[in-house]
Amino acid sequence: MTMGDPIISVRGLVTRFGTHTVHDGLDLDVRRGEIIGIVGGSGTGKSVLLRAVVGLLKPAAGEIRVFGESVRDTPELQYRQLRKRWGVMFQGGALFSSLNVQQNVEAPMREQLDLSPQTRAALAAIKVRMVGLPENALGQMPSELSGGMRKRAGFARAIALDPEIVFLDEPTAGLDPIGAAAFDILIAQLRAALGLTVFFVTHDLDSLHAICDRIAVLAEGRVLATGTMAEMQQIDHPWVQAYFKGPRARAALVQKRTA
Amino acid sequence: MTRHPHIEIADDTMRLSGDMLISDIEGIAGANVPSGTISVIDITQVGRMDTAGAWAVVSLERRIGGGGSKPMVTGASQAQAGLLATLREHMPQDAAVPSHKISVADRLEAFGRATTRAAHTAIAMTGFLGQVVATMFGLILHPKRIRWIAIVHHMQQVGLNAVPIVSLMAFLIGVVLAFQGAAQLRQFGAEVFVVDLIAISILRELGVLLTAIIVAGRSGSAFTAAIGAMKMREEIDAMKTLGVDPITVLVVPRVLALILMLPVLGLIANVSGLIGGAIMSWIELGVSPSVFKARFVSDTDVWHFGVGMIKAPFFALIIGIVGCYEGMQVKGDTESLGELTSVSVVLSIFLVIAADALFSIFFEIVGV
Numbered sequence A: 001m002t003m004g005d006p007i008i009s010v011r012g013l014v015t016r017f018g019t020h021t022v023h024d025g026l027d028l029d030v031r032r033g034e035i036i037g038i039v040g041g042s043g044t045g046k047s048v049l050l051r052a053v054v055g056l057l058k059p060a061a062g063e064i065r066v067f068g069e070s071v072r073d074t075p076e077l078q079y080r081q082l083r084k085r086w087g088v089m090f091q092g093g094a095l096f097s098s099l100n101v102q103q104n105v106e107a108p109m110r111e112q113l114d115l116s117p118q119t120r121a122a123l124a125a126i127k128v129r130m131v132g133l134p135e136n137a138l139g140q141m142p143s144e145l146s147g148g149m150r151k152r153a154g155f156a157r158a159i160a161l162d163p164e165i166v167f168l169d170e171p172t173a174g175l176d177p178i179g180a181a182a183f184d185i186l187i188a189q190l191r192a193a194l195g196l197t198v199f200f201v202t203h204d205l206d207s208l209h210a211i212c213d214r215i216a217v218l219a220e221g222r223v224l225a226t227g228t229m230a231e232m233q234q235i236d237h238p239w240v241q242a243y244f245k246g247p248r249a250r251a252a253l254v255q256k257r258t259a
Numbered sequence B: 001m002t003r004h005p006h007i008e009i010a011d012d013t014m015r016l017s018g019d020m021l022i023s024d025i026e027g028i029a030g031a032n033v034p035s036g037t038i039s040v041i042d043i044t045q046v047g048r049m050d051t052a053g054a055w056a057v058v059s060l061e062r063r064i065g066g067g068g069s070k071p072m073v074t075g076a077s078q079a080q081a082g083l084l085a086t087l088r089e090h091m092p093q094d095a096a097v098p099s100h101k102i103s104v105a106d107r108l109e110a111f112g113r114a115t116t117r118a119a120h121t122a123i124a125m126t127g128f129l130g131q132v133v134a135t136m137f138g139l140i141l142h143p144k145r146i147r148w149i150a151i152v153h154h155m156q157q158v159g160l161n162a163v164p165i166v167s168l169m170a171f172l173i174g175v176v177l178a179f180q181g182a183a184q185l186r187q188f189g190a191e192v193f194v195v196d197l198i199a200i201s202i203l204r205e206l207g208v209l210l211t212a213i214i215v216a217g218r219s220g221s222a223f224t225a226a227i228g229a230m231k232m233r234e235e236i237d238a239m240k241t242l243g244v245d246p247i248t249v250l251v252v253p254r255v256l257a258l259i260l261m262l263p264v265l266g267l268i269a270n271v272s273g274l275i276g277g278a279i280m281s282w283i284e285l286g287v288s289p290s291v292f293k294a295r296f297v298s299d300t301d302v303w304h305f306g307v308g309m310i311k312a313p314f315f316a317l318i319i320g321i322v323g324c325y326e327g328m329q330v331k332g333d334t335e336s337l338g339e340l341t342s343v344s345v346v347l348s349i350f351l352v353i354a355a356d357a358l359f360s361i362f363f364e365i366v367g368v
């Protein structure tokens, strides 16, 4: 695979639950080092797409390649190698409820690498502070955290191994605006520092404006359009128009201009 | 391809090279450094660097600096400089993890805490019992609020569905009693007393007690798990905000269903235990069913049956209250759900046996 190839490429993806078809011939390319925003109405299959790409869900048809390797056909051993190179943050945070925050962040290091407990603890402490959690959060259990803190801890776990791709499912939903903006800055910072590729499912127009290089719109079981924020304004589709030209979109745009 | 990281020290310069990645960074971060002589850390030769690599550089920088002036880090690319800046900002000052040993005093303290916790649990559980009983009386005054469908559903779950296992268990107990009793009684030529042995031990004690133990394992644990899972997903909080009383909706139907069904299960256990005993007596001792029946009817005081049956609703109350109470104690994590489910089973079985012992003393005093 050369540098120019897409890091994630999805071709003709079909996913079904019983008779309910979620994706019907979906195509999507993600380039190395970009932050791609995935938007779409509730229930259009953004989370399902994410699960299919990371191999948690077997699609009915189609091909998914990550790092040039087919996710569907890789044998278990190779899939493990692939898995090391990405981090996932699920919509609900999905922290292990019987482990405290530090142990949660250490979990990928413990599974994948052979590090001393001191190193692990030091790295976990850094990751936790990087995502903006206070230090005393390290010893807390997930059930003792607020919703926003849980998201941050989930993100800290996703970036624990400095992956090449991070999949984020609505990381800023439920955060206060300041926290959400800080999260955006954090993602942009880490992208610059680590060369991350970010697969960013979000409804947050401010995030889309602030950090996404490209946006892919999911509707009707496929990717309706991809392009920059400016290009989205030009797309002639009622949902896209309503989404990117609605009152909230305008507010986000004005904010960006005056900033 | 990755190159292993490497440290080189020349005069006042520490030169790092290779890829500083999380997979082999420990050697670098923990490397011995001469104190006070180094003023520059040169990372021009470093290839790829991730957060762990930056952590290693910053911890070297701090360790070399000690209390005094920090060395300069030179040769960082723009991205690396950004990463180092992020790390300097976020790395805690003292990375040392405090280690502590467990002393005798700690153990003593833990023991004391466990004791007071047990006392608190006993008080809280009694309070819960009172709450449930009060709610039940409240429901008698307002019968419209009783959840009949839930009660019937739980009666099926704890009662009807338990019939096969309970009757099989009791049948086998009857068989074993007859078999063991036969071996002893034959020595005295007192075979026919096997009927009394079986009848008294099953009717008075074993039928109901063993049924209660099986139900505690089957339904008590299910109560704890079901209510605990609801607690975990904030369903119980949601009920409270909607003005629905979780005791009325969740606890009372379960406890009532148990109180109604445990005597029935106990009766079934008694019957099938007697059948098992009769069959085995016939095979082993030649006591024919008609002799068994005649002796059973003439010799066995009906109070043996009564004593057993009186205990059943109390056992049911214990199992139901313990199961629901432990379910309500579940916190947000899955660990506590599993832990409390097992606590619930162990505690309810223990309390059932303890209550059985108290009943024995009571009936002894009363003289039945």
Ligand SMILES: Nc1ncnc2c1ncn2[C@@H]1O[C@H](COP(=O)(O)OP(=O)(O)OP(=O)(O)O)[C@@H](O)[C@H]1O
Binding pocket: A017, A022, A040, A041, A042, A043, A044, A045, A046, A047, A048, A049, A091
């Ligand atoms: N495990 C499942 N079983 C059956 N149907 C499912 C399952 N998971 C998802 N679906 C269906 O797939 C569709 C897409 O769900 P998905 O979770 O991807 O939505 P989404 O785009 O992420 O929405 P949101 O923005 O609300 O998170 C929905 O119609 C949902 O009902």
Ligand SMILES: [Mg+2]
Binding pocket: A046, A047, A048, A091, A169
């Ligand atoms: Mg979703």
